[in-house]
Amino acid sequence: MTEKENTTEMPAAKRPREKRRRWLRLSFVLCVVLPTILGTLYFTLVASDKYVAGAGFSVRSMKPDGRVDIVGAFTGLAGGGSASSDSYIVLRYLTSRDLLERLENDYDFRSAYGSREIDFLSRLDPDEEIEKILEYWERMIHASYDPTSGIIDFKVRAFTAEDSLRVSELMLGYVRELVNGLSERARADVVRYTETEVTRMETRLGDALKAISDFRERGALDPAASAMTQIELLAGMEKQLLEFRVRIAVLEESVGAEAPSLVTLRRQADALEKQILDKSGGLNVMGSEAGLSSLLAEYEELQVEKTFAQKAYASALAALESARIEAGRQQRYLAVYQTPALPEFPLYPRRILYSVLLGAILGVTWGIGTLIVYSVRDHLS
Known part of the structure; x- marks a missing residue:
């Protein structure tokens, strides 16, 4: 190959590389230099x-x-x-x-x-x-x-x-x-539950007290004491009735059946016996129970409910106070x-x-992009 032929081939081989360099410089200007200048102008003059x-x-x-x-x-x-x-x-x-x-x-x-x-x-x-x-x-x-x-x-x-x-x-x-x-x-939140419980216990205690009040309004202030009083009264009346009957038996032996005194005693005995039956409600001195036993059972149940409601209410109040102290904390x-x-x-x-x-960010980004493009081109070639 002659020297003239070598000089004509070398410029032809340099042309693609010169073209790539021009595109590289142009991309650097467009992607790095120009945006940096515009950003600097914005930060210094406009922002x-x-x-x-x-x-x-x-x-x-x-x-x-x-x-x-x-x-x-x-x-x-x-x-x-x-x-x-x-x-x-x-x-x-x-x-x-x-x-x-x-x-x-x-x-x-x-x-x-x-x-x-x-x-x-x-x-x-x-x-x-x-x-x-x-x-x-x-x-x-x-x-x-x-x-x-x-x-x-x-x-x-x-x-x-x-x-x-x-x-x-x-x-x-x-x-x-x-x-x-x-x-x-x-x-x-800490107090809400205990307040609800206090309200519930307060309602329960109120219901128990009202039940006892209603029970007493029916005429039985204290069924136990009333029972003892009634028993004593009935015992006295029956003792008096027994005396009447003894006197009637004695008079029947000495006077006629239609004697005024005997008729009077019989009427008094009958009236006293009727009065005993009316007041006893089925209770006699021997202790057999009818209406009074049910009253006693009902009263004891009300007393138990009242006692339990009072204790539960006191416990709920103590819990509420503790909850309020905790709520303060x-x-x-x-x-x-x-x-x-x-x-x-x-x-x-x-x-x-x-x-x-x-x-700096644009320069680094441009450099990474350029390396990726060249790597892909070399791989394809």
Whole structure:
């Protein structure tokens, strides 16, 4: 092969490589350089300042807990206590729809975050649905929870210092109301069952007392005492009747059957015997029982029910008092160690840092993509 032929073949072999290099440079400019320049211009000239305000607090319980959490000591995780559960509830509440709706009712949230003075990428569209606004709100708030110490921190971003302070103060108030509500519900749950039991025992005792009162209104204040009185009375009447009968027997031997004195004694004896039958109700001095035994059984049953109801009521009252003491220990409160303060300087956006990070991320992404393309091309060739 001559020297002239070699010089004509080498440029032809370099053409594909030069073409690939041109496409490589062009892709770098389009994928890395140009977006980095545009991002830098946005961060330095267009992006709106964001002020940050927040608070730090912990949900505490009045109940002392002397137990040692061995798992938490080794893992750094909180145990399954109620205060820890309440802390996670508060953490979820900070980014919930309920809090956002309360914030919209108490503060002109959409106007504050949808002002035309805010840059187009950071601005909220006031006409968006609540779900979209909730997604926007989740980007404007950062909440964290340390399970070891039980401390919750939240930071709110806003486009003016006053807005960030006002929103943070409202959120802290909402959280305090939530914790108070959780505490009240916990206390109510502890006391509710015992109060129901006290009401039931009180009703039972009232029914027992009313039953005894109704029983006494029927004329038997104390069936046992009444029975003894009635027995003594009947015994006296029967003794008198016996005397009448003895006198009648004596007179029958000495006078005629139609003698006035004998007729009078017989009439008195008959009247006394009828009176004895009316008052005894079937009870005689020999102790056979008819109506009185049933009264005694009913009265004793009512007395037993009254005694049991009194003891059960006293026990329910003692349980209620213990439950109220325990409910007092279940009380939660918000221990605030950092209150919202008016920010003096916008912390975001971090213009230089974001520009550098954007260029680095785009460069790394472009490099990985280029390596993948070349690997695939070499594999196919």
